Amino acid sequence: MSESVDIEQYKIKSEPYYEAVGNELNLYASAYEVRMPLMIKGPTGCGKSRFIEHMAWKLGKPLITVACNEDMTASDLVGRFLLDKDGTKWQDGPLTTAARIGAICYLDEVVEARQDTTVVIHPLTDHRRSLPLDKKGELINAHEDFQLVISYNPGYQSLMKDLKQSTKQRFGGLDFDYPEEDLETQIVTKESGVDKETAKKLVQIAHRARNLKGHGLDEGISTRLLVYAGQLIAKGVEAEAACSMTMVTPLTDDPDMRDTLNAAVQTFFG
């Protein structure tokens, strides 16, 4: 057995601010009751992580988040033997820890991970709810509070990188998108400290830019970037400079596209 883990470090102490967009709070709560694995789909910066943090807090469960990438191996998730002065010692990976302590395990951008990595989640996400630690020769039966949640950005992956049907069909799914205008204005106001009028302008600029998705932009301006813009403006940065820094420069290097975006900024802050 591995040494005991401090569960408290994974608990979220205060309420993460989250504005519900639809009935996702109830849907999540019901899915959690039956411990259904969930797939949260949506573009970058639209509130997926914030939502999971809010739900983990609301349900009073520890949350373990893992950012997946293409170099990640199954061992990074499950664990490995490490060498120390007394010989070898097993160290649990984050997925194993979550299964043992009954955490919500949030695998961010799971499509990025190699397929041998996604396969280790299979026995955890069907009736077995188990995790074989092959190298260690141990079979873990997941704690009754354990739940697996993955995020998935429908825009990014090529066909090569998409999840297999046998992986997809182990999850329930929730679609996320940028909140509608009034709600997004409220979020930007609350999160950045700008006044409502300024927040509304930022959201309106974002709406223009979001129409350019697929017409020269890979992604629209996220809620996250609007919050960044608002934070700079609230600190006294001039609006055009703040927008340029947060809503134009990170998005594209194409000079024409930058002109287009800057023109949208001009329309509202010029």
Ligand SMILES: Nc1ncnc2c1ncn2[C@@H]1O[C@H](COP(=O)(O)OP(=O)(O)OP(=O)(O)O)[C@@H](O)[C@H]1O
């Ligand atoms: N419904 C919401 N309620 C409160 N804040 C929100 C909401 N939606 C978005 N935000 C704001 O947007 C920011 C970005 O959201 P978040 O980090 O959850 O995005 P994400 O969907 O997880 O993005 P990524 O796919 O890049 O990880 C949050 O820090 C928060 O300020």
Ligand SMILES: [Mg+2]
């Ligand atoms: Mg996230």
